[in-house]
Amino acid sequence: SQExxxxxxxxxxxxxxxxxxNCTSSKTLYGxxxxxxKYGEGLIFLMMLQKGGEEKSHEKITAKLDxxxxxxxxxxxxxxxxxxxxxxxxxxxxxxxxxxxxxxQGTTLQVKP
Amino acid sequence: GAVVSQHPSWVICKSGxxxxxxxxxxxxxxxxxxxxxxxxxxxxxxxxxxxxGSKATYEQGVEKDKFLINHASLTLxxxxxxxxxxxxxxxxxxxxxxxxxxxxxxxxxxxxVV
Numbered sequence: 205s206q207e208x209x210x211x212x213x214x215x216x217x218x219x220x221x222x223x224x225x226n227c228t229s230s231k232t233l234y235g236x237x238x239x240x241x242k243y244g245e246g247l248i249f250l251m252m253l254q255k256g257g258e259e260k261s262h263e264k265i266t267a268k269l270d271x272x273x274x275x276x277x278x279x280x281x282x283x284x285x286x287x288x289x290x291x292x293x294x295x296x297x298x299x300x301x302x303x304x305x306x307x308x309q310g311t312t313l314q315v316k317p
Numbered sequence: 318g319a320v321v322s323q324h325p326s327w328v329i330c331k332s333g334x335x336x337x338x339x340x341x342x343x344x345x346x347x348x349x350x351x352x353x354x355x356x357x358x359x360x361x362x363x364x365x366x367x368x369x370g371s372k373a374t375y376e377q378g379v380e381k382d383k384f385l386i387n388h389a390s391l392t393l394x395x396x397x398x399x400x401x402x403x404x405x406x407x408x409x410x411x412x413x414x415x416x417x418x419x420x421x422x423x424x425x426x427x428x429x430v431v
Contacts, residue, residue, distance in 0.1 A: 237419060244408060246323070246424035247361075292360065294420075303349055303414050307360040 208293055210308035217283050218316050225278045225311045227293035233273045237294040237305065247292065250278075283315045319345050319415035323423030330401055330430055338396045338426045340367075340411035346391035347413035351420075352384075355408040367394040367411075401430040 209228045217223050227236070235254050239247040251260045253269035253276060260267050264281045280287055290312050294305040320343040330336050340350055348369045353361040365375045365386055373386035383405075385397040394413075398405055410425040 235419070239422070244425070244427055246410060247412075247422035249419065249421060252419045294361075303351055303412070303420060304363055304366060305351075305361075305412075305420060306363070309360045 208295055208306055208308035210291075210293060210311050212311060213309065214312040214314075216314045216316060219284060220282055223280050223283055223313070225291050225293075225313075227276045227278070227308050229274045229295060231274070233269070233276070234296045236269055236273075236276045238267050238276070238278050239292045239294060241290045241292060241310070243290060250291075280313075283313075285315045285317055288313055288315045319413070319421040321411065321413050321421045321423040323411055323426055325426055326424060327427040328429070330428070332402055332430055333400055335397055335399045336401055336428060338398070338409055338411075338428075340394045340396070340413070340423050342392045342413045342415075342421075345413075345415045347394075347415070348391060350388060350394040350411055350413045352386065352394075352396050353410045353412065355410060355425075357408075361410065364409075365396075367396075369394075398428065401428070403430045406430045 207230045211226045237252050238250040241247050251267040256271040256273045258269045266279045269276045290310045292310050293308045297304045322341045324339045350367040352364045354364050355361045364379045365373045367373045367386045367388040369388045375381045388394040406429050408427050412420045412422045
């Protein structure tokens with residue numbers, strides 16, 4: 205079965221520093237989603253990547269999907285306390301838009317002022 | 318954008334009682350919605366797929382008689398936890414699909430069974 209492995213599991217950075225979170229799949233990804241979650245709350249959609257080599261940016265967050273579509277990274281530039289939370293990568297099971305997502309275990313980010 | 322509303326956001330119930338959680342797509346129609354469960358410090362696990370007008374499909378290991386799903390309209394799916402027990406205490410979250418925003422998640426429901 206497909207699995208998503210996120211690294212690191214937790215991260216503490218000083219405000220203003222850059223950081224990267226990685227998401228690696230055991231199988232080729234059909235679609236890769238990044239979400240942010242505050243503990244006990246809903247998921248906030250960040251970005252969706254589908255094509256190999258695709259890169260998307262929104263404000264200070266950039267997400268990339270490698271050419272082989274098995275690894276994605278989320279990069280935050282000049283981190284702020286508002287970036288703190290749990291970052292989850294999710295992917296469609298199988299090879300189509302099934303809607304049945306599997307998730308990585310999450311990366312907890314703390315940003316120290 | 319696509320908004321999914323989930324209600325209630327938290328509920329405390331006595332062991333043995335049933336609890337209903339609602340998931341609504343506010344500005345789009347969703348023929349399919351999904352229910353996930355998240356235990357503390359763990360990631361989300363898909364429980365079941367809710368199909369409008371037909372029976373839900375459940376993931377392996379999820380008891381369909383315990384977690385009743387009804388998807389009676391294109392904008393509403395409900396999850397009823399029947400005869401809840403403390404081990405059912407968890408964070409339940411639904412999602413719905415839209416063509417523009419992919420999969421949008423509700424704000425979740427924290428269920429505590431005492």
